[in-house]
Amino acid sequence: MLGRKVVISINKRSIVYSKVNVWRKKIIKSRQINLPEEVDWGKESFTKAFLYFKNKFKIQNIRILLSDDLSYYLKLYVPTNIQNDKERDFIYKKICYEIPEVFGDEEWDYRELNTSDKVGYKRAIVFAPVKRIYVDLADVTKRINLHVSAIEPVSFAKLRNSNPIIGLALKTDIKGKDERILNLRINN
Numbered sequence: 001m002l003g004r005k006v007v008i009s010i011n012k013r014s015i016v017y018s019k020v021n022v023w024r025k026k027i028i029k030s031r032q033i034n035l036p037e038e039v040d041w042g043k044e045s046f047t048k049a050f051l052y053f054k055n056k057f058k059i060q061n062i063r064i065l066l067s068d069d070l071s072y073y074l075k076l077y078v079p080t081n082i083q084n085d086k087e088r089d090f091i092y093k094k095i096c097y098e099i100p101e102v103f104g105d106e107e108w109d110y111r112e113l114n115t116s117d118k119v120g121y122k123r124a125i126v127f128a129p130v131k132r133i134y135v136d137l138a139d140v141t142k143r144i145n146l147h148v149s150a151i152e153p154v155s156f157a158k159l160r161n162s163n164p165i166i167g168l169a170l171k172t173d174i175k176g177k178d179e180r181i182l183n184l185r186i187n188n
Helices: 043-057 084-098 131-143 164-169
Strands: 004-010 014-021 026-034 061-066 071-079 109-112 121-129 147-153 184-186
Touching: 004 043, 004 164, 014 043, 014 164, 026 043, 026 164, 043 131, 061 131, 061 164, 071 084, 084 121, 121 131, 121 147, 131 147, 131 184
Parallel strands: 004 061, 061 147
Antiparallel strands: 004 014, 014 026, 071 121, 109 121, 147 184
16 A cells, blocks of 8 residues: 555544545545534444444544544643653653643654744654543554554644645654654554
């Protein structure tokens, strides 16, 4: 499936399977499942949707696009004199004040930005899915053996393409030095 990526986009009321031709920057297949009004996303509803997509489209590797209302994202200032091995700890302490949930180390990520408008500081962006959503997604995808190579909010994916589904499919910074990439994944 070289040149094609599967993106599962999730918002509060629906989940959409999309197969994207990366070279043409075009969605070539799409299927949507709407969530009934009386149901919220959880392990049971995620399991039904992901099993349907897995069996119908024979998928094993996916990327997950979360609507911004299912995500937290922040821009922070980080002092330039902090040692690299202490930077993640410093950022974690800052996000604990900004985000009303407690996250494990694998449930959030950050990336340094190359610009800063404040002397002695660098900018960083932080992303964390709403914890309940992330925990349920991790449990379901591991249980049904779907590999998740990237999780990203709509606002970040739109920086690569105006269509965030295509934007996430175009994401190339999947692996690398922690402070240089912004990527969550679920390891099976």
